[in-house]
Amino acid sequence: MEIFNYQTHKIIQGDLLEVLPNEIANHSVDLIFVDPPYNIGKNFNGHKDKWATDEDYLNWCYNWIDMCINKLKPNGSMYIMTSTQFMPFFDIFIRKKMTILSRLVWYYDSSGVQAKNYYGSMYEPILFCVKNPNNYTFNVQDILVEAKTGAKRKLIDYRKNPPQLYNSEKVPGNVWEFARVRYRMDEYENHPTQKPIALLERIIKASSNAGDVILDPFSGTFTTSFVAKQLGRKSIGIELQENYVKIGLRRLQVADEYKGEKLQKEI
């Protein structure tokens, strides 16, 4: 295990099963974003994301899900991803321990052919869970999106007395459309399952406040730490692979220079 501190951000290189119990205090984290290997055979720098049986994969997951829940403060939130085929198992396991407030669909378009003999996969599921449904952070004003009826068509709602313009902004629904990170995009890093900055921006803005601690136990390219730094949050990122940790250290250094503009890779 190796620990790197960068201002209020910590990067820990190691196995989360060793790092979580030994390096992170229970009830100390405001928000957890969990994007584990999906057990679908992706190649993470030579490590195959495929367990011998589905049961092996799920038992491994259940172990760290429990650890993650322990790390959360009583008013904390967790967003958790996995493949469509394993999400039902996560859902049934987690709903006994937390309240699942939203079952989100991250939808993306794809120009390539996904499948020829069945309907190709165009989305990834995300559970939004809270420890206490009566006490959790949700910054509605920071994540409003355009409400097309009101904003574009300027319609008037005559059912109201007096009649009113439709709202031009609304809270996003549970289907989120963000482009996947592709080669040649400014934010692209050499990793098979890098998550978009825009996805983490919405999650972190909605479910944490400035100064809060955000944990990502499968950091990959450290998108979570990168966005957390830009938004004035603290972060802890865990990642097994040295190559990806190097990406994380670099991204933390450039985070403040890149605020919705061009990501500078050379430092």
Ligand SMILES: C[S@@+](CC[C@H](N)C(=O)[O-])C[C@H]1O[C@@H](n2cnc3c(N)ncnc32)[C@H](O)[C@@H]1O
């Ligand atoms: C789905 S990717 C995360 C991608 C990340 N959200 C991003 O935006 O780049 C999962 C990551 O978990 C890492 N990983 C796999 N097993 C791990 C373990 N036992 N402990 C810590 N990290 C692990 C992999 O190396 C991989 O980078």
